[in-house]
Amino acid sequence: MSCYFCGGYRETWTGYFCESCQEMSRITKVYGTQEVLDILRTTCIRNKKQINNKIENVKKEQEQAEAPVQTRSQKKKDQPK
Numbered sequence: 001m002s003c004y005f006c007g008g009y010r011e012t013w014t015g016y017f018c019e020s021c022q023e024m025s026r027i028t029k030v031y032g033t034q035e036v037l038d039i040l041r042t043t044c045i046r047n048k049k050q051i052n053n054k055i056e057n058v059k060k061e062q063e064q065a066e067a068p069v070q071t072r073s074q075k076k077k078d079q080p081k
């Protein structure tokens with residue numbers, strides 16, 4: 001029996017999807033269909049290089065968001081004289 005979504009091998013007789021598609025189904029239930037569709041349309045409908053660039057940009061944004069706030073005096077110290 002094959003997965004109803006991708007046509008791949010199904011792990012069990014009772015499930016309709018393969019392992020990967022079951023995970024995608026769970027992610028969709030958590031974030032909502034529209035959110036997942038927006039992500040797929042804005043990140044996946046590109047060539048491989050564009051996808052990697054997008055992933056790198058998102059990683060940089062996350063790192064900047066998680067980085068501790070730097071004060072002006074700290075920035076002055078870090079600059080070479």
Ligand SMILES: [Zn+2]
Pocket residue numbers: 003004005006007008017018019020021022
């Ligand atoms: Zn599948």
